[in-house]
Amino acid sequence: MAIEAALAGFEEAHREAITRNDAHAAAATMREVRYWRARRGSAEVVRPAVEAETASFGTTVMLRRDDGREQTFRIVGEDEADPSRGTVSYVSPLARAVMTCGPGDTVEIAGGEAEILDVR
Numbered sequence: 001m002a003i004e005a006a007l008a009g010f011e012e013a014h015r016e017a018i019t020r021n022d023a024h025a026a027a028a029t030m031r032e033v034r035y036w037r038a039r040r041g042s043a044e045v046v047r048p049a050v051e052a053e054t055a056s057f058g059t060t061v062m063l064r065r066d067d068g069r070e071q072t073f074r075i076v077g078e079d080e081a082d083p084s085r086g087t088v089s090y091v092s093p094l095a096r097a098v099m100t101c102g103p104g105d106t107v108e109i110a111g112g113e114a115e116i117l118d119v120r
Contacts, residue, residue: 002080003043007036039079052119055098057090062118063098065109070117075099 010032017025052059055075062072073094074087081089088095097107098116105116 003036003040006079007033007040010036043077043079054100054102055095055116055119056100060120061098061116063107063109063114063116065114066112071114 010029014026014029014033017029055061057075057077060072060074062070064070072086073083075090075095075098076087078089078091081087081092090096090099094109097109097114101107101116102119103116106113107116108114
């Protein structure tokens with residue numbers, strides 16, 4: 001869905017640039033349109049297991065860091081990642097640290113330890 005939204009936004013911006021006869025903006029938005037069309041063409045929908053026992057692409061992970069802070073995040077694709085909204089890319093250090101781990105496991109994150117509390 002993030003790819004579709006980005007593509008639609010840049011297609012609209014491209015149409016507006018053409019209407020304004022703004023060649024620079026039209027070229028810039030067309031580059032974005034081409035990029036997002038290519039991303040859409042190579043995207044794969046990955047559905048998480050119904051009963052996730054370990055962290056993997058598409059799962060939501062809740063953990064407690066060694067300083068007591070709890071953190072919940074969902075592991076997503078690079079185009080969907082927005083840490084401020086609780087989504088992290090599957091290639092991020094945080095996601096890689098928890099991949100294949102489950103509740104009760106301890107992982108090393110940013111030089112500290114964290115316990116995985118839940119995976120869903």
